[in-house]
Amino acid sequence: xxxxxxxxxxxxxxxxxxxxxxxxxxxxxxxxxxxxxxxxxxxxxxxxxxxxxxxxxxxxxxxxxxxxxxxxxxxxxxxxxxxxxxxxxxxxxxxxxxxxxxxxxxxxxxxxxx
Amino acid sequence: xxxxxxxxxxxxxxxxxxxxxxxxxxxxxxxxxxxxxxxxxxxxxxxxxxxxxxxxxxxxxxxxxxxxxxxxxxxxxxxxxxxxxxxxxxxxxxxxxxxxxxxxxxxxxxxxxxx
Numbered sequence: 001x002x003x004x005x006x007x008x009x010x011x012x013x014x015x016x017x018x019x020x021x022x023x024x025x026x027x028x029x030x031x032x033x034x035x036x037x038x039x040x041x042x043x044x045x046x047x048x049x050x051x052x053x054x055x056x057x058x059x060x061x062x063x064x065x066x067x068x069x070x071x072x073x074x075x076x077x078x079x080x081x082x083x084x085x086x087x088x089x090x091x092x093x094x095x096x097x098x099x100x101x102x103x104x105x106x107x108x109x110x111x112x113x114x
Numbered sequence: 115x116x117x118x119x120x121x122x123x124x125x126x127x128x129x130x131x132x133x134x135x136x137x138x139x140x141x142x143x144x145x146x147x148x149x150x151x152x153x154x155x156x157x158x159x160x161x162x163x164x165x166x167x168x169x170x171x172x173x174x175x176x177x178x179x180x181x182x183x184x185x186x187x188x189x190x191x192x193x194x195x196x197x198x199x200x201x202x203x204x205x206x207x208x209x210x211x212x213x214x215x216x217x218x219x220x221x222x223x224x225x226x227x228x229x
Contacts, residue, residue, distance in 0.1 A: 042219055042220075042221050042222065045216060048216075056216065093159075102149075102164060103161075103217065104161065105151075105160075107156070107157060107158050108157045108158070108159075110157070
């Protein structure tokens with residue numbers, strides 16, 4: 001079975017540019033999560049969706065960050081404009097539902113903003 | 115707010131030996147979930163083991179087992195017969211009861227298995 005798929009695996013961009021990260025959850029999973037991992041702050045939950053609807057975006061650092069889930073098989077996390085402090089590894093995870101405990105993670109996208 | 119503490123930033127163990135990673139957490143909830151995730155150099159986050167707080171029996175997955183002490187809010191991971199492939203960062207995580215999948219992670223423990 002395919003796991004959570006993220007693209008790109010690596011992204012290098014310049015400050016001020018728009019960055020879009022993509023995620024395909026495991027088929028049949030109804031909940032999707034975006035995390036950010038940095039050395040300073042560890043793993044942080046940014047936002048999560050249930051049945052394509054954003055449930056909690058309180059972890060989104062600022063208005064430059066936005067996330068969408070137009071359908072059950074696709075989500076994006078967009079940063080516009082990007083800044084060097086956004087450099088991190090961004091993980092997407094999915095679970096069967098909000099009533100199911102286990103989240104399965106994608107391989108992550110390493111973002112570098114120069 | 116829930117916090118998760120991993121007090122050992124780095125540990126090492128000889129191949130085939132046993133190692134225990136510590137984790138404590140703070141919560142006022144009576145029911146919750148606890149996890150150990152492994153992150154090898156590939157960066158993939160891999161679920162190692164999970165424990166439901168309402169279950170008194172410690173979870174076990176092959177060479178991995180936990181020592182769950184609810185009263186002490188402790189959740190340690192024991193790796194038996196350590197293998198080179200166990201070298202990774204290990205994260206302890208706490209999740210609130212069902213319906214709210216806000217998962218909190220500890221800072222991680224870097225484990226190195228030496229040949």
